[in-house]
Amino acid sequence: MEPGESTSLESPVVEHATAHLVGRAPELDRLREFIGEAAADGGALLVAGEAGVGKTALLGQAAAYAVESGVRVVRGAGVEFEADVSFAGLHQLLSPLVDQLPQLPPTQARALGVALSLEEGPTPDRLTLANAVTALLRAASATTPLLLVVDDMQWLDLASAIVLGGVGRRLAGSQVGLLGGVRTGEASPVESSGFEEVTVQRLDDDSAAELLTDAFPDLAARDRARLLAAAEGNPLAVLELPRGLADPGTQRPTPVGRRLRGHFTRRLGTLPDAARERLLLAALSGEFPPGPTDLDAAERAGLVHVDPVTGVRFRHPLVRSAVVEASVHAQRRMAHLALAARWPEESEQRAWHLAEAASGPDEDVAALLESAARRTRDRGDPVGAVRLLLRSAALSTTADEHGRRTRLAAFLGIDVTGDLQPVAPTDAGTLEAVVPRAAYLLQTGGDIDTAHRLLVDALSTVADPTDAADPALTEALYVLGSAAFFGSRPGLAEPFHDALAKLSPAPPELLTLLGATFVEPVRLAAPLLERLDHAIAHIGDDPDPARVARIGIAAVYVDRTAGCRDALQQVVQHGRAGGAVTSAIEAMTLLACDAVLGGDWDGVRAIADDGRALADRHGYRLLGGILQYADAMVAAGRGDHERSRSLTSDLVEWAAPSRLGYVLQLAAHADAVADLGRGDHDAAYLRALETCTTETVPAHAPHALWVFLDLVEAAIRSGRRDEAVSHVRHLVSADVVRLSDRLAFAVAAASALVAADDDFHDAFETALQLPDAGRWPFHQARVQLAFGERLRRSKAIAESRHQLRSALATFDRLGARPWSERATVELRASGERVAATAAAATDALTPQQLEIALLAAEGLSNRQIGERLYLSPRTVGTHLYQLFPKLGITSRAALRDALADLSRAPRA
Structure with missing residues (x-):
């Protein structure tokens, strides 16, 4: 292929780079700038906006400009009616580049071959596939820069969207650009990929009037005013409504997109049957097959564009939607049968088209769909797998198969996709029936004993409890292990371990x-x-x-x-x-x-708020409760005792009747930290003891590994030194230090807290000098505070000040005000003068805002900051907008001086 040539399966480059787009100069300038950047150093950019706002036109202009600049362009688009077929979008986009496959390492070539249905083999993992696609694109751009232009990315199948999101982040340093169009308001993993975005707004009144005048110069003033009012600044509406609405002012007010779809539907009614059949095939598959166009009437009606060299494309995605909506079931059935015949026997595409063509139960098609669902799940698209399983169940010819496939979908829906629906009991008591019920009980915070009993009883009836390859058996054990964990009391884990030990050849x-x-x-x-x-x-x-x-x-x-x-x-x-x-x-x-x-801690609040909203929306009370605990821990650490107590009281209220011991332990832990902050050490000890018990770290309560340091501190501060020593002995004998660096630090810190006067100095030094102790700043600072307190009481004043200053700095950064106040009191007692207010830097910015500000002060762009912090450029911009007033500045240029001023601010 010659440099600058355009390749397309669905949307070829046909616009000339100098064609006029009204009111889009800033967007076009950014797109041209991006094409130059990508040709030199790679990159990805999204063009976002509502339907009809001009994204497709902008992408076309950008692609035409790229061709004229000597860049090879490959175009594709998401297809609304093929979103259930895994890798359909990737297949469409990469087909013109498959001649480069022999240049890739065998592992990557095989991964791409399987994903694109070019060969059979094990399903490639997501990372391997993303790397393979990146390698293919780099090979294809070895001599000529390459631009991928992908419209309607919101309609890409999930597997393709995720892979392209990963690929876009790997293009730096290449000669490959990814330019995507995405409709706002439609969920897409590409939108959360962190790519830079250009948001396209509706035209202002002057630009809309100019566009209408250019396209229809002879319109009467009255009609012009009515059309502009009806179009509401949407460019597609400005261009299309005059073609078919003699008096648009008489139309009932409806959304612009729906009005345009109806407009295109009326035009379809004027076409010959052959043209409509061909349009339907293209709409359902995303491809216009090669051959004579026979679409002259569709082109005259403004529905498609026909180019003798590059082929045919729909004038707008709304035309594709209108084509499908205007067809009847019999027409769609024949189209799907024709499309199924194009694919190999075992392909997911064939199964999907056959299912769409089915007019009643069909066991052969149901089996194909179930097989496709398993492959789809393995490829990382569980949502698509649930849809295929439910369609497979609907096409099953027997009640047994229908029930089995429905239960598989139900379990996957509960376990993965968020489709949390109660599952009715069955007389059979099979694992396929019981596991979804038990999972539902767990996730919704239901009775833990009921869930545990259901699973244990069902496992006792399994014909072969040793079959490690039985997916129903292994999934039952996953849920049983979860029931034992969340129950968190003696006796629940034994049936799980017994069943696990029976699996052969190995679990x-x-x-x-x-x-x-x-x-x-x-x-x-x-x-x-x-x-x-x-x-x-x-x-x-x-x-x-x-x-x-x-x-x-x-x-x-x-x-x-x-x-x-x-x-x-x-x-x-x-x-x-x-x-x-x-x-x-x-x-x-x-x-x-x-x-x-x-x-x-600021990150905790953000994650917890986001996650709890998602959990509440889908009914996941148990998972929402864990996020509530994280929120309560931050509130407790910062001295917001009213919020912390409100959160933990709510946890206890619903977890206690269900005997969810783990959730009760979470509530007790947050309460213990709040009590420590208030100085109520007796209460803190008793609350911590609810998790740790007299054994300190009981086998059935893993969360005790996060509580025992709080338990020992509360014991020491409440005068229970003997109990504290006993707890530390138990920790040492349990040898928990083997499990992690954090636990090694926590045991060393607990040992320091109980150390005798002659030994405490070395014990504290040992704990604080452990590698990576700073990774757990709140606990490290509390250990420094305790060390400073003992040093001051032993008259080592200068050394105590060093520990206390370090502790105070950390507490201030975290916003842990009760501990900041305690450290301040200790410093004053040591004779050091300390300001009464907290550090200016802490009050001014959150830790994330400070990190963004520092990177921006170094000269990094929003996109570069986002790549480092895994944020979208839009989010980075929002943080900068919020932090400028806090620093008393109005531009990035003033950041460096403002941050320098903060660093010199007096500390609390």
């Missing part, structure tokens, strides 16, 4: 890891940590959001969440875009709790 690796590191970490985790670390190292390779979330869950109580953060963030984005909602909420709970320990 699934992730199930084994969860059973040890999550259900009973103190007793079982240590021998499996190396295997867990291996799973975490490869977590980004897994395309299944549910598996990623489960690896994160296995990591949480052995303090390895940091290694999962990036993958968990991707799961959150997947769920926000309409994907794996359950997994996304689970990921949010993990990230929120990680942020509590890591000292990102």
Whole structure:
């Protein structure tokens, strides 16, 4: 292909680069600038706006400009009626580039071949596929810069959208640009990918009038006024309404998009049958097949554009929608049968088209759909898998198959997609029937004993309880392990471990890891940590959001969440875009709790608010409760006792009747921290003891690993030194230091708190000098405070001031006011003068705002800051807009001086 040539399956470049677009000069300038940047150093840019606002026209102008600049252009588009077919969008976009596959390493070429249905093989993971697509694009741009132009990205199938989102972040340093169009108000993972955006607004009155005059110079003034009022600044409406509305002022007020669809539908009624049949095939598949156009009438009606070289395209996506809406069932059925014949026997596309063509139950098609659903789930598209399973159930010819497939969909819906619906009991008591019911009870905060009993009883009736390859059996054990964990009391875990031990030849690796590191970490985790670390190292390779979330869950109580953060963030984005909602909420709970320990308390509040809204919307009371705990912990640490108590009281109110011991422990933990902040050390000790019990870290209560340092501090400060010493002895004998660096620090810190006067100095120094102690700033600062207090009382005044200053600085940064006040009192007692107010820097900016401000002061753009912090450029801009008034400035140029002033502000 020659440089500058355009390739397209659906939307070829036909506009000339100098064609006139009214009122779009700033947008066109940015697009031309982007094309130059991408040709030199790669990149991705989204053009966002409502239907008909001109995104497609802008993309066409940009593509034409790229061609004239010597850039090769490949175009594609999301297809509204093919969004259930995994990788359909990727197949459409990359087909013109498959001649480059031989240049790729065999592993990458095979991954792409499978994804594009060019060969059979194991499903590629998401990371491998994203890397393979990136490699293909780099190979295709080796001699000529390449621009991918993808319209209607909101209609891409989820698998393609996620892969392209990953690819867009990998284009830096290449000669490849990704330019996408996305309709606002439509959920898409691409919108949450962090790409820079150009938002296209409606035309102002003058520009709309100019556009109408250019297109229809002979309109009467009265008609012109009515048309402009009806179009409301939407460019497509300005151009299309005059073609068919003799008196638009008489039309009933309706949204512009719906009005235009109806307008196009009326034009379709004037076409020959052959033309309408061909338009329907193209609308349902996203492709106009090669051959004689026979679409002259459609072109004259302004529905398509026909080019003798580059082919045919719809004039606008609304035309495609109108074509399908104007057809009847018999016409769509024949079209789907014709499209199914184009695909191989076992392909998902063939199964989907055959299902759409089915007029009644069809077991062959149902089986094809079930097989396609499993492949779709494995490729990381659980939402698509649920849809295919439900369609498979609907086409089943027997009640047994219908029930089995419905239960599979129900379980996947509860476990992954957020489709949380109560599942009716059945007489059979099979695992397929019981597991969704038990999962529903757990997720909605229902009775834990009922869920546990249902699972144990169902497992006792399984014909072969040793079959590790039985998916129903292994899923039942996942849920049973969760029931044991959330019940968090003796006796619940034994049936889980007994059933796990029976599996042959071996349980699934992730199930084994969860059973040890999550259900009973103190007793079982240590021998499996190396295997867990291996799973975490490869977590980004897994395309299944549910598996990623489960690896994160296995990591949480052995303090390895940091290694999962990036993958968990991707799961959150997947769920926000309409994907794996359950997994996304689970990921949010993990990230929120990680942020509590890591000292990102402003981040906790943001994650908790977002996650609780999502959990409430889908009925996930249990997961919402964990986010509520994270929120309560921050409130307790900052001395907002009213908020903390309100949050924990609510947790107790609904968790106690359901015997959800874990949630009660969360509430007790937050209350204990609040009591410590208030100085009510007796109450703090008793609340912490509710989780730790007299054994300090009981096997059935993993959360005690997060509470025992608070327990020991409360015991010491309440005069219970003997009890504190006993707790520390138990910790040492349990050897929890093997599990993580955080636990090693916590045990060393607890040992320092109980150390005798002759030994405390070395004990505190040992704890504070452990590697990465600063990763847990709140606990580190509390240890420094305790050390400073003992140093002052032992007359080591100068040394105490050093510890107390360090503690105060951390407390101020966190906004932990009760502890700031305590550290301030200790410093004053040491003879040091301390200002009465908190640090100016703390009051001025949140930690995230400060980080953004520092990067902006270094000269980084919003896009570059977003890439570093995993934020969208729009979010970065919002933070800058909010922080400028706090600093008393109006521009980025003043940031450096303002931040320097903050650093010199007096501390509390």
